[in-house]
Amino acid sequence: MAEKSKQIVRTIDCIWRKGLPVSEDTLFFLETTFGITRCSELASILKRTDFQDLDMILEMLIYPDHQTRLAIEPFLGSFGPDCGDIDARIAVPLYSRQKIILNYPGRPSGVPLRISLAQARLYVNRLFLNRTADSDICKTLEDHLTPQDVLECKVCLRCAGLLLNDKKKEMFLAFIRNVSGFADPVHGLFEFFVDIMSQVPDGDDPAAYLLKKKRQEKKMLDRIRHFEAKKDRYSMEYLMMQRYPVPLDSMENTMERLKQLDTVIHDVLGIRTLPRPAPQALDLGRFDPEKDMSAVIRVLQT
DSSP: OHHHHHHHHHHHHHHHHHOEEOOHHHHHHIIIIIOOOSHHHHHHHHTOTTOTTHHHHHHHHSOOOHHHHHHHGGGTTTBOOOHHHHIIIIIHHHHHHOEEEEEOTTOSSOEEEEOOHHHHHHHHHTTTTTOBOOHHHHHHHHHHSOHHHHHHHHHHHHHHTOOOOHHHHHHHHHHHHHHTTTOSSHHHHHHHHHHHHHTSOTTSOHHHHHHHHHHHHHHHHHHHHHHHHHHHHSOHHHHHHTTOOOOSSOHHHHHHHHHHHHIIIIIISOOOOOOOOOOOOOOOOOOOHHHHHHHHHHHHHO
16 A cells, blocks of 8 residues: 555656646636636736635646546555545655646646645545445456546546445446447446436436436427527527526537437446336226216216
């Protein structure tokens, strides 16, 4: 464990020295919230210890990207390091390096940034090193998928932090065993599947929830089509004045989700429409054809 911790620290330190990328979301936040549109403006703000929102900006800048997660995942194995050791083994050694280089898009040289111990701890906490992955799922991933897909899927599971009951775990195992023939690369569809499974309430049947989700997406697609038809006839201003409900998503996104749901439900998992439970028998009492038939006919005619 000690050697793996050192490898994690060395890997992260190397990434920090090469440069931590400033994400598109962070750039958008900086521009819309603070009017920061240039690297020089960001560098100036980072030097101002009296800036009121500096901690908020640092929280967005010092964030592990996907490539960092992929780089350290091989050192974690099926189970993350002991939670009690993370601070001493990872965060404190990283803090001793203190300096991070921020790579601002379009700038050949990065922005140097000194961090505090609290910021180093926050960065490490966001790596979810203490989360454990189910050993059966990890073994099934390794048996059925390519090494790159295995790595991507393990990172996805670590970030999701799912708690799997028996039904969910069984469905995960079936998904992994069957998915390789229906998606390339696999991890994209796997990430979609993890997101859907994270929405399944405790106690619900996962298969029934997937079918319910598909019905909801079909209804959403119908609403979008109706809305688009209305837009062809009326202006957007008129529809807003009439308080016509505006769909919360686009037709392209909804159709893509439906396509992925079809692949997951029917191609990968082989789920068909769930049988409805048989109706309970009702005791109608004794039926006298001579006396009661006229009553039945009256009911049928109403």
